Amino acid sequence: MKTSERIASLALAGLTLAPLVVKVDPNLNVILTACLTVYVGCYRSVKPTPPSETMSNEHAMRFPLVGSAMLLSLFLLFKFLSKDLVNAVLTCYFFVLGIIALSATLLPAIDRFLPKRWNDDLIVWHLPYFRSVEVEFTKSQIIAGIPGTFFCAWYVSQKHWLANNILGLAFCIQGIEMLSLGSFKTGAILLAGLFVYDIFWVFFTPVMVSVAKSFDAPIKLLFPTADSARPFSMLGLGDIVIPGIFVALALRFDVSRGKKNQYFRSAFFGYTFGVVLTIIVMNWFQAAQPALLYIVPAVIGSLAVHCIWNGEVKPVCPMLLYNLFAAYWHYFIV
Numbered sequence: 001m002k003t004s005e006r007i008a009s010l011a012l013a014g015l016t017l018a019p020l021v022v023k024v025d026p027n028l029n030v031i032l033t034a035c036l037t038v039y040v041g042c043y044r045s046v047k048p049t050p051p052s053e054t055m056s057n058e059h060a061m062r063f064p065l066v067g068s069a070m071l072l073s074l075f076l077l078f079k080f081l082s083k084d085l086v087n088a089v090l091t092c093y094f095f096v097l098g099i100i101a102l103s104a105t106l107l108p109a110i111d112r113f114l115p116k117r118w119n120d121d122l123i124v125w126h127l128p129y130f131r132s133v134e135v136e137f138t139k140s141q142i143i144a145g146i147p148g149t150f151f152c153a154w155y156v157s158q159k160h161w162l163a164n165n166i167l168g169l170a171f172c173i174q175g176i177e178m179l180s181l182g183s184f185k186t187g188a189i190l191l192a193g194l195f196v197y198d199i200f201w202v203f204f205t206p207v208m209v210s211v212a213k214s215f216d217a218p219i220k221l222l223f224p225t226a227d228s229a230r231p232f233s234m235l236g237l238g239d240i241v242i243p244g245i246f247v248a249l250a251l252r253f254d255v256s257r258g259k260k261n262q263y264f265r266s267a268f269f270g271y272t273f274g275v276v277l278t279i280i281v282m283n284w285f286q287a288a289q290p291a292l293l294y295i296v297p298a299v300i301g302s303l304a305v306h307c308i309w310n311g312e313v314k315p316v317c318p319m320l321l322y323n324l325f326a327a328y329w330h331y332f333i334v
Contacts, residue, residue, distance in 0.1 A: 005043040009109075012036040016165055019224045026223040026233040027279045033221060034240050034275050037169055039268065041176025041241075042248040044108075046255055054182040057189055064193035068201070075207045078214040087216040094167070094217045095152045101170040102148035103141055111140040159216065161232065167218040168237055175241035176248050184253075187246040191296045194242055198290035209288050212236065239278075239291040243271050243299050250303065262310075263303060270302030271295060 015032055018024050055063075077086050111119045119140040148170075155163035181187040201208040212220060212234060221240075222232040251264035274295030282289045 002043060005040060008036050008039045008043075012040060012169065016162070016169065020162065023226070024224075026225045027283065029223045030221075030233060030235050030279060031272070031275050033169075033223070034235060035268075035272050037172045037240050038176065038244040038247055038271055041173045041244050042251045042264065042268075044173060044177040045180070045245075045248040046252055054180040055186055055190065056182055057186050060181075060186045060190035061193065063190055064197040067194070067197060071201060071207060071211060074211050074215065078211065083214055083216075087214075090215070090217045091156055095156055098152040098155070098167040098170065098218065099145055099148040101174045102151060102167060103144040105170040105173050106147060107140060107144040110144050114140050114143060155218065161222040161224065164218045165221050168221045171218065172237050172240045172244065175237070176244040179241070179245045181245055181249045184249065187249055188300065191243065191246060191292075191300060194238075195292050195296040198292040202288060202290040208290075235291070239275075239295065242292065243274070243295050246299060247271055263306065266302045266306035267299055270299035273302070274298030 012033065015024075015029065015036065019029070074086075119138050151163050151166050154160065155167060181190065198208075219237055221235045221237070223235070225231060225233055247264065247267040250267040254260065254262050254264050274297070275291070277294040277298065278289055278291045281294065
């Protein structure tokens with residue numbers, strides 16, 4: 001773990017726990033938490049071997065459609081079925097998923113203190129009644145899964161905002177670390193599609209806000225406020241993960257060229273600016289805002305400006321701008 005990543009991880013942990021003991025401005029909390037999470041996830045995505053699977057252009061184009069179908073399905077489930085029943089099923093699902101995500105997030109910090117063979121020797125477990133299905137894990141992963149199980153059990157029993165945030169941050173970090181874009185072209189298509197997705201479902205329908213309020217699972221981060229009528233500010237995990245995997249691509253691109261954080265700094269600055277702008281507009285209008293409306297242009301725009309300013313238009317900028325325009329044309333016109 002790099003020094004900067006370790007410092008960012010500690011800062012993120014401290015910021016997550018801070019509202020328990022001191023009053024933290026929720027707006028500042030949203031900005032710092034989102035940016036620190038993206039920073040940690042990006043550096044964890046830099047690995048010696050490239051990921052075995054990456055997102056293709058076709059996957060990027062279909063992603064907003066699949067997301068829309070899932071969002072609408074959840075809206076209909078909450079509308080026509082018991083919210084308690086739907087949330088009970090989702091809680092069981094996220095209980096298992098949370099243990100896996102949190103143990104994977106904690107593993108790099110834990111396995112340094114464990115015997116090396118605990119991380120090397122695989123344990124193979126065959127599922128009962130499904131002997132052909134194998135689950136592989138190590139002793140280190142079992143140790144890392146202990147706090148994961150504790151936090152998941154705490155979340156299920158109490159639904160405390162802190163447990164929710166710890167699980168949500170684990171999902172974000174793992175999402176940025178594990179999801180990989182095949183190219184800047186793929187990233188531009190994905191961000192453009194989700195840009196339209198976010199605007200449509202927030203501004204033109206009640207679906208997004210309704211699901212966010214009804215969905216009692218760690219799919220959003222909660223930030224305590226002093227307002228009794230609105231005790232928490234919320235930030236969806238998608239507003240961190242989706243732009244985060246694009247910023248992580250910029251960091252890995254820098255590493256592959258032997259450059260020190262050139263594109264990463266621009267993309268990360270764009271993300272920070274987009275989050276800040278989201279908070280400003282949200283407070284100005286006192287209404288929920290689609291964060292990707294501000295984050296997507298900020299991230300892509302800052303990277304494009306960087307390319308033009310440094311005379312490095314050829315490797316990145318045309319792909320970003322052309323495919324962003326093509327995606328907007330496809331969704332708005334065609």
